[in-house]
Amino acid sequence: MVDGKKLTAVLMQISHKMTEQKDYLTRLDAAIGDSDHGINMARGFEAVEKKLPSLADKDIGTILKTVGMTLVSTVGGASGPLYGSAFMKAGVAMAGKEDMDLSDFLEAMRTGVEAVQMRGRAGAGEKTMLDSMLPAMDAMEEEASANAQIHTVLKAGVIAAWDGVEGTKDMIATKGRASYLGERSVGHQDPGATSFAYMLETIASMF
Amino acid sequence: MVDGKKLTAVLMQISHKMTEQKDYLTRLDAAIGDSDHGINMARGFEAVEKKLPSLADKDIGTILKTVGMTLVSTVGGASGPLYGSAFMKAGVAMAGKEDMDLSDFLEAMRTGVEAVQMRGRAGAGEKTMLDSMLPAMDAMEEEASANAQIHTVLKAGVIAAWDGVEGTKDMIATKGRASYLGERSVGHQDPGATSFAYMLETIASMF
Amino acid sequence: MKKFINDVDLVEEQMIQGMVKAYPQYLKKLDCGNVVVRAAKKERKVALVSGGGSGHEPAHGGFVGEGMLDAAVAGAVFTSPTPDQIYEAVKEVATEAGVLLIVKNYTGDVMNFEMGEEMAQMEGIRVDHVITNDDVAVKDSLYTVGRRGVAGTVFVHKIAGALAEQGAALPEVKAVALKVIDNVRTMGAAIAPCTVPAAGNPGFTLGENEMEVGIGIHGEPGTHREERKTADETADLLLDQILADIDYAGSEVAVMINGAGATPLMELYIINNHVADVLKEKGIRVYRTYVGEYMTSIEMQGFSISLLKLDEQMKELLDAKADTPAWKEIGGKTHG
């Protein structure tokens, strides 16, 4: 289903999406954070983009691990270690694989989301990227267990991710920088949850 | 003509005028200086005002010297030593006098203006207070030599002073802080020339 | 956005370069990113490493030198540095006595320094860390990530740095760092925001009569907004919360009035005039006062007040010799 070439193509599109949404994500972060989430993500994926040409013929595990390490070493802030760990751990789960099928993809994703939970010591409802990641995972796994096609699975994930993003508006942040605002964080959507929804949306658009 | 009581009454009115024109003089100074001429003059004459009650029964020389010393020790900047020296030297010229007639008044004034010239090492046409002082002096002395009444003499002085103020607009400053602006000082009226015109106008209004 | 810069993407790099070129007698830059270390490595002492996002100048590079830090790691503006940068810094300054990381409590900083520490430990380097959290604007509770580390962090650099310079062992240096952390509290307010160069717009906007209270040091809005007050009233507001947090009664303190970047010294002195009066009235003795820019937020117009409750050890270490670009103490003699 997905080989190294396809995966690097998807990553390229994600990078473009991050650059495209850089200002928007930064504006979201200005409201409840420190005005840098879009800048951070764009910087990280720009670095990833530079590595992609040399990765297309590598196995899935290597590609994901390299992406993770690149994000860790270029993004900084909270999102760097979180997204970085997610890709790195997903890479470990896919070590040696030349090809990913749907269940591999879901396993990689789940491993990545768990890595975010571990690294950030956060759970659902804390107004973080997990609030789009977790519902998206659940929705995708549910569709997959009903034997849906990849396209349908991803579509369900995207819808759940954006619902999750919408849901962050009502939450009081208790993790990350937005938590310092307390009640003042209510009414604003979480930048990290938003960047994840864009990522998944980009993936879905390619299947 | 003018005894200590009258002189202190005149000085009280000058003080009120400086407070009234404080913001205007400061705005003039903002354009070509450092936004403080009105503040400086108001501060100085406020201090003078506090001393006036105890001065009304003193001789003219003592009153003028005290005003000068008070201005020197409270105004600072360029205008403090200049107006201060003017009053101090005028006081020396009037030493011991219980009463001033018109010629005394003109002598005191001329002495004061000369003190400004000496202290500031400036002459006519340099866009300073001298550009209202010097024409006013000349006009008053001319009227006086034609045996005009004090009221007429002062009126001529006031007209010449304001003409002089108007004239400073066309001048390039070559003395004081405005000189740093070079050609940029053209088009703006000199704050010190303006404060002097207000002073003389206040004096004239009381005769 | 009116700034004296050349290119928003070159801000951090040119800033660090400009700092190192200004102070070659103190500083050296590593090739791998914005890491600044002492011009001459000091062996046989615990090495202190700190850092965080850029935008806090003179922190943290300005505190690298004798009696304070051994290395400072700078991320992008207001963004924690990355683990590999932190690892490179640690590797460069590490001695057999070990390395202590001084980390401000932010999710990003904590995670990145944690990962950097793990990388160094994997190389067999002895590393430990402390996390500063002096900001009383943020309530410490089970449901938050705890208080932020702000300007009080600089007292940790100074005091732990002095003890490390004397040759104390890692556990002792860590212990004194933790003692400072336990005894320092800070709170800040701002009347005008700052602009992250790459973002181009200020993080928030304020009306003529508004101020943000409980600001952090990353240009983020504070815990709440209220009507602007006089200098004295604003200082009271902050002092009240600081003094309510730990018991300073009868103690001796160090005071830091820290400018956020665009607040003139004139205003900081006016604030200190009142802070000194209030402390005197409350019977809290001021041992030392530091007024100036220590931990800024680019060009934010604001300030913070820090109070450090002192004991004899901290007093001595505070006055010990320091020779860095941004904090110097003659040492050797005690004033007054």
Place this chain on the structure above:
Amino acid sequence: MKKFINDVDLVEEQMIQGMVKAYPQYLKKLDCGNVVVRAAKKERKVALVSGGGSGHEPAHGGFVGEGMLDAAVAGAVFTSPTPDQIYEAVKEVATEAGVLLIVKNYTGDVMNFEMGEEMAQMEGIRVDHVITNDDVAVKDSLYTVGRRGVAGTVFVHKIAGALAEQGAALPEVKAVALKVIDNVRTMGAAIAPCTVPAAGNPGFTLGENEMEVGIGIHGEPGTHREERKTADETADLLLDQILADIDYAGSEVAVMINGAGATPLMELYIINNHVADVLKEKGIRVYRTYVGEYMTSIEMQGFSISLLKLDEQMKELLDAKADTPAWKEIGGKTHG
């Protein structure tokens, strides 16, 4: 006008009080107005007295202490102090070795210091003065009052202060002050004005794409206005005029990048990055660089560059021990 103040009429007094309360180990305030002297009078040396309007913090009070000034006299914001204040300062610090006044070249400052000097001389005190005039923005000519004294004045405080501390006689101290004045040149630019508190409005206004070039230190407009440029281009503009004024070729210099009050250190470092490169390219060796706030204009957003051409004596005195609130040198050893 958004400032942390209490009352526009109390700004100067509360500022000086706050400064003295912050640094009682260095400073003492006289009762007669805003005069600050060393906490402990130093006998048997030439006493240095400087000052000017308030609004230049840390100048001048911040430079009072060992190795620099003995007294600083502060007038109202941007207004020269009065002769009697200057006289009181001189009287307080005078020793049999005499007193040197360091005066910046402004009509008001010169006249007031002149009168204060006359008053002190009438009391039999030995007093002399030097007038600083480092600003190359203003052309020195028969038809003007000459160049202004700006940030370079602080080098005079440091170098003459160090020589005076060593016990040199008045003519020697004056001679070295004049040597610094002869060899230092400065120029500045601003992208946002400042507001004199009692005036309530800024001295000028600037559009998003404008800057004032050739500014003084009293919030006044510069010699001209032009389109805003990058940090590097602005630095070039100023450097060009400085380098054209005296011949620095092949010499060793001290560089001061002085912030006007609201310019963050980040930007000052970025400016220094370029200044250092240009000087290197021109073969002018940088002996020391000082980046920070030395002579400000309240909250003006701007900076100035000063270049002091050094000889061996000035180098040694620049590095000599200084212990003041705003300039400290460890002394005793030379770096690098």
